[in-house]
Amino acid sequence: MALQQHSQLRSLAAQRGMSYWGWLFVIAVFGFGLTVVSKMGPAYIDAxxxxxxxxxxxxQGGVRDMSNTEIKRELDRFFTINNVRGEPVQSVKIIRGADSTLVSINYELRQPLFHNVDVVMKFDKQLNTAKPELCCEPLVDLEQFRKRDDY
Incomplete structure (x- = not known):
């Protein structure tokens, strides 16, 4: 009988639930995750x-025949409708080749996370009219063009 009471007490003690420190840890992890999502989420939505x-x-087709101004105007119209502002809008570059046009939007954002900790996010999207089916992954390394600074 005493053994049965002891095992019931031990069973009840094991079912008490999380301690104060356990709940505090869960809340801290949830709060950190919520902070990260709220700070970084808008950048990924813009991307x-x-x-x-x-x-x-x-x-749309005919991108190759459009002028640089027309391409930027079309993208700007789309960005305005979808509330994309800042760095992505300013980073539109158009490079014309012999048989294709490359529209590149390559930018980097630095977002303060908390106190003196920042998160750096890099985005590189490209449209090559020679291979429109491969939109929007970067196919061309633009570092070679940055050095010449002629785009």
Whole structure:
């Protein structure tokens, strides 16, 4: 009988649930995750709309025949509708080749996370009219063009 009471007490003690420190840890992890998502989420949403803008441009056709101003105007219209501002809009570069046009949106964002900790996010989306089906992954390394600074 005493053994049975002891095992019941031990069973009840094991079912008490999480301690104060356990709950504090869960809340801290949840709060950190929420902070990270709220700080970095908008940048990834903008990157999604940048990719959608390039896809829309590629489906439009005739990008090769459009002037640089027309291409930028079309992208700017799409970005305005989808509330994309700042660095992605300013980073549109157009490079014309012999048989294709490359529309590149390559930018880097630095977002303060907390106190003196920043997160750096790099985004590189490209539309090559020679291979529009491969939109929006970077196919060309633009570092060679940056050194010449002629784009």
């Amino acid at each position: 999604h709309f940048v990719e959608e803008g390039l896809l829309t441009l590629s489906k």
